[in-house]
Amino acid sequence: MSASLKGLYAITDATLLPTQEQLLFACEQALLGGAQLLQYREKSQNKRKRLAEGRALANLCAAYQRTLIINDDLELAAELGVGLHLGQKDGSVEQARRLLGDQAIIGATCHQDLALAKRAAEEGASYVAFGACFPSQTKPLASRAPIELFQNAAEQIHLPKVAIGGLNLDNSAQVIAAGAEMIAVVHALFSSTDIRQQAQAFSALFSNPV
Ligand SMILES: Cc1ncc(COP(=O)(O)OP(=O)(O)O)c(N)n1
Numbered sequence: 583m584s585a586s587l588k589g590l591y592a593i594t595d596a597t598l599l600p601t602q603e604q605l606l607f608a609c610e611q612a613l614l615g616g617a618q619l620l621q622y623r624e625k626s627q628n629k630r631k632r633l634a635e636g637r638a639l640a641n642l643c644a645a646y647q648r649t650l651i652i653n654d655d656l657e658l659a660a661e662l663g664v665g666l667h668l669g670q671k672d673g674s675v676e677q678a679r680r681l682l683g684d685q686a687i688i689g690a691t692c693h694q695d696l697a698l699a700k701r702a703a704e705e706g707a708s709y710v711a712f713g714a715c716f717p718s719q720t721k722p723l724a725s726r727a728p729i730e731l732f733q734n735a736a737e738q739i740h741l742p743k744v745a746i747g748g749l750n751l752d753n754s755a756q757v758i759a760a761g762a763e764m765i766a767v768v769h770a771l772f773s774s775t776d777i778r779q780q781a782q783a784f785s786a787l788f789s790n791p792v
């Protein structure tokens with residue numbers, strides 16, 4: 583299934599979505615609202631939980647013809663036949679590409695470093711992620727990336743650029759205008775009382791640039 587690497591990228595959070603029922607409901611709302619990619623980000627070491635939730639989300643994404651991305655865990659991504667996001671300490675993009683194959687969506691955290699992004703591109707990444715663009719409630723200690731980075735990256739990195747960290751409906755438009763093809767969001771999406779409507783509002787930023 584070919585994925586659109588432009589638009590809203592929804593990322594789950596176990597604090598906001600503690601049960602599988604809440605996780606599935608919230609993610610379906612995000613997909614109905616137009617999220618193009620869905621990342622399962624579950625930091626617990628509970629393998630059984632991760633497999634069960636990952637499988638349920640993979641089925642959900644398949645039903646909506648969207649792509650699931652697993653954070654950090656190559657083994658789980660391979661088992662489910664879905665995409666993968668790797669941080670700088672989570673293993674190499676090259677190895678993941680070899681295991682997951684040509685068609686898999688593989689993303690890489692590049693913080694605020696264009697050299698990391700160039701390397702990820704050479705190793706076969708599908709997208710590069712820069713952040714944190716703004717202070718993040720989900721990851722308060724994340725290092726910050728300046729918005730101008732997206733302008734500089736456009737000339738040098740020929741892959742979709744994902745912006746992450748503290749993004750909300752008030753600050754995302756400027757990051758999109760600077761060149762980010764995707765906006766990755768946890769808190770401003772999954773803490774909403776109407777996730778579907780919130781996802782629609784984020785998605786609309788891509789069709790109605792301000
Ligand atoms: C789209 C996207 N960008 C960056 C990250 C952060 O990944 P990582 O550096 O592996 O940190 P943790 O998510 O593991 O805390 C991401 N998950 N997704």
Ligand SMILES: Cc1nc(C(=O)O)sc1CCOP(=O)(O)O
Binds near residue numbers: 725
């Ligand atoms: C998982 C993650 N990685 C980041 C980075 O900068 O690499 S910021 C972040 C958290 C994003 O959540 P929120 O939308 O709630 O700020």
